[in-house]
Amino acid sequence: MRTFFRLAVIATGVAVGAIGAHAQQKEWKEIRIGTEGAYPPFNNLNARKELEGFEIDYMNALCDKMKVKCTWVVQDWDGIIPALLAGKYDVIVAGMNATDERKKRVDFTTVYTRTPIAVIAAKSVASADFSPAALKGKAIGTQGSTIHANYLEKYYKDSTIRLYPTQEEANLDLENGRLDYVVADKMSLDDFLNNKGKDCCKEVGLIERDPAIHGPGTAMAVRKEDTALRDMISKAIEESLKDGSFEKVRVKWFKFAIM
Amino acid sequence: MTWCEAPGYWLGHEVLQNYGCRIASGLLVTIELVALSTTLGCAIALCIALIRLKGPAWARGAMAAYTTFFRGTPLLCQLFLIYYGLGSFRPFWQSVDLWWFFREPFYCALLAFTINTAAYQAEIFRGAIASLPRGQIEAAKALGLSRFQLLRLVVMPQALIVALRPLGNELITTIKVSAIASLVTLFDLMGATKLAFARSFDLSIYLYAAAIYLALVEIIRRVLALIEAHLTRHSATDNPHARAL
């Protein structure tokens, strides 16, 4: 078993080490982009197997701005970082929050969205108070690998925190009555409240962002060596925020500000 | 510092230290779920196997349908239907006083895992019992053994020799697929590891999880080797292990 462990460490070492091979500071003419394709309305695959969503349109606009050729790769969330590190693509655009913990492994570009965070509950909940004291002993659900989970686990220690693989399951459990509250990005919750959750649930309020936990917002991830690529994309994002090209894509997908 | 943070601290691995307690409680969830579902599933499986071999035609058909259905569809879908599907009929479950059961992720996961592993184990038992030569049973009947004695003294000791290793496979498979429980907010060893990875992006965390899985599998292998040596102690097969022990 020790031999296997050593072999595995070596294999991972090779995988991580060989990334140096990709690290030449070349001029970027072509960028391969990894995305999950399962997070509407930011990025999702439709029934015709085409990618659509805010992030897809926005990144394509940035590619035009940078005058580079972009190709998209749809990659499951579990393998999204290993595939970046192994050089299967060069940048991840998948609603990824730039937390400090993650910055140790990958580099992030400038932030391009900062979504409002909402709390929803059953219609029968009368109080608009969702402070940790008010929610003591209540069951709160959210998606597991998100910043909302980190936030709830830090501040809502006296509540039962349930972590779901995707937002859909958390919403189902709110409908079922297994959960008292659900916390998530406002846009995905609005989508739920306007459709399936119309009869059962309502918004209780918005959570103020805590930079220490929520981080600065959503950014694109690149390998640590690819500083030139990171700077090139960051510059394009900053320009797009100033010259209105960001807004042009935003109004197509969202009714409220996301930055 | 608590005990579950200690390994990460000693190894100087920050991520392992931060998520050590989650991974430890994940291991506990895995063990609880697997131990309970495998034991319950084993009892159900034996009944199914005997019905498939000896029962009336309609019962045989029903049991064959059961094993085909539950082996044939993904456990993920089965658990989804039980927890989220059945869970959406809350008023009904409350009226029959069963909501306490369907409300809890652990019970739902246990139910799904039990009916699933029962289907796989039933297939193993059926195959093992059917592989026995008919002469054995005829001889036992001629000796005047009751049906229960026949099963306990003649059929099972021999069938287990064939069934043991596939049962070990099924046990290990159940340990691995218990990761599916994170669908219902229950974080097993793999679920906790994946969460640690999703937050830290540190791949080496998988290696530590792999080390724990390997230790579990090695323990199972050794226990099964002892049982196998015991079961084959009288038989002259050319199994080198049997001779060595």
Next chain:
Amino acid sequence: MDYYLSLISFGPHGWGRPFLEGAFVTLSLAVATLPFGLTLGLAIALMQRSHRRFARGFATVYTTVFRGAPELLTLYIIYFGLSLGVQSALKSLGFSTQFDMPPFLAGMIALGLVLAAFSSEVWVGALNAIPRGQREAAAALGLHRAQAFRLIVFPQIMRIALPGLGNNWMVLLKETSLVSVITLPDIMFYAMRANVVTKEPFLMFGVASLIYLAFSIISAVGFGVLEARSNRGHAMHGAAR
């Protein structure tokens, strides 16, 4: 009802086509993996029962490692690690060609290695059930070891191993869903995508289940035929009487 049907139809907003393509990926990967995994598994099983210590040790380590290690890790090491390894090997030999591990091949190798570990246990169990006298008799008849294995041992272990191998196959069919982490879109990949877009998880998981169920009913019939065939001429206790 029409609404639900349109969601899984082959029309522009229906997920029928993606599901069909996912089913093709799942089935072709499982079918491609099976012969490789079972043959390697039999070889490992024979090593497990070898009289050479080294062979036995290797087989034991192999089955422990590949049954124990999370399949996800095995897949990562084959897909990411191996392609980088081959690339640096090519480089040291003076070739500068880019080597990209095809996901299908990586999935086939990783799942095959795992299937070999699990199926070897089934083969060993079956081999254990063959009395030593059989092989002694074969030797007395002057058969080579290879002949004895092919003519005497193999037909008998096939009969005993079939139900266990059937379980291995069912597990394999569903384990192929792991390959979506290396960009191979299988049934579950599309079921999840369809689920987040349409918000109809019961429908989409239901369709996925039905596809898997169809595959396993076909396999169950196939295994039934094989079992009946391998039991012919064998007086046994049980269903096939």
